Amino acid sequence: MTANQRTLGIMTRCQGSHFIDKGYYKKLTLFGRKHGIRVFVFSPRRVNFSSRTVSGFEYKNGAWQSDTFPLPAFVYDRCFVGPAYRNYKPFVDKLQNDRNLTFLGHGLSGKWQVHQMLIHSAVLAPSLPPTEILTYSALQGTLDHYGSAIIKPMAGTHGIGVVRITECRGGYEISGRNKENKPFRRVVKEPGGLKTLVTTFTTGRKFLVQPYLELHTPDGSPFDVRVLVQKNGKGEWETTGKAVRIGDKKSITSNLHGGGKAVPLTPFLSRHYKPAMQARIEQTIDRLTGELPRFLEKSHGKLVELGIDIGIDTSGNVWIIEVNSRPGRTVFTMINDPAAQFHSITQPVRYAHYLMKERVGGY
Structure with missing residues (x-):
């Protein structure tokens, strides 16, 4: 087995030299080195498909150092899905379709x-909780049947954008976390107000609706x-x-x-x-x-x-x-x-x- 066949590339979203989970990737690198595996971090947007190289970062001599690497034989996909993922997806797809690369696993789509x-x-x-793609009629049906509902982004993490809607005496109580992951609470009196609020909140993203479970x-x-x-x-x-x-x-x-x-x-x-x-x-x-x-x-x-x-x-x-x-x-x-x-x-x-x-x- 050649040296390049014993390489593992951690694919993630990088902004210059900034990427999350550096502590985790450092430990992966050091453990891989013990097994004779070279581990480095790269962004799918920094791949040169003609030269089959990629600009990335390797932890050595106590710091993350930038370098140009041959495309790794194996890829560990840590490219988190979210609103910015569309900027990475075409490059991820191209890498996944490359017969000379082996992905440890393929990320779930939503x-x-x-x-x-x-x-x-x-x-x-x-x-599995009863689940539907969010439309106002699906939301109203869930509220009519269960009295309260949860809406959540199809592609989201960390509880961002998860909202509970409950029928109450004054109309509807809406509480959850906004796009900045800040908690909020609102009460609207009329179905029209609820529809306007939900439409505004979910614009540009696809959501699911489920009954609210007492978890x-x-x-x-x-x-x-x-x-x-x-x-x-x-x-x-x-x-x-x-x-x-x-x-x-x-x-x-x-x-x-x-x-x-x-x-x-x-x-x-x-x-x-x-x-x-x-x-x-x-x-x-x-x-x-x-x-x-x-x-x-x-x-x-x-x-x-x-x-x-x-x-x-x-x-x-x-x-x-x-x-x-x-x-x-x-x-x-x-x-x-x-x-x-x-x-x-x-x-x-x-x-x-x-x-x-x-x-x-x-x-």
Whole structure:
């Protein structure tokens, strides 16, 4: 195997020398180096397809240094989806269609597409909230049936743009996080006012509508369970870790970027549920997160890791809230789980190492 065949490029959105998750990528680089794998970071917009090179950054001698690299043999896609992703997508698509490159996994395209895949699983479908593409009639239908609704961007992260709409005596109460991830609350009296507000809020982006689920503790703190599943050094799916993310009582989401905190799962459940209910919840979480990556991969194509967000309502029902193919791993630092923290960082390199060995039938 040539030196270039043992390269792993971390593809992400760079603005000059600025890119997020530098600490994580530094650890990936150092762990890869121990396995004889050269790891570097690059933007899909900085690829020269004619010379098959790319401008990027490599961590060495204690700092990130810019360089020009041959296109990597393997690509770890960390190019986060969001409003700016359209500026990167044509370049990402071209790289994905290059037969000489192997992506560890292909990023999920959006919440609606994921929902449409998972709904065909007999195991997963009962745990998916009823979901529709947002139109005013779909919103009104959800409010008429359930009394309250959640709208969320099809392509969004960190709880940004997630809004709860509830029928109340004075009309409709609207609360959530705006495009700047700041909490807000409004009351409008008439359906016309609601329609105007929702239309203005969602202009330029596609949203989904779902019933609002009571995903909070008895004292009103919103929470969810983040389960990180990853492929290991044998190419098999494995659960790396689980953590509960708890949001502020004033918020409707539990995202860490919105001011939430993380705690270990089992002690949290034991504080809020009786032993039999706790056992059933944990068994359900394990069953759903064991089934989901394999089922999703059949429809979507190759994946390398997933952050699966699980909701538990006040009756103890377990719901699949969201699936993210470019998950963060801060929660394991916050809950002081060094084993999960270590595996969350090293598994992508272990899986890349496995693929490299598979390509040449062993070194």
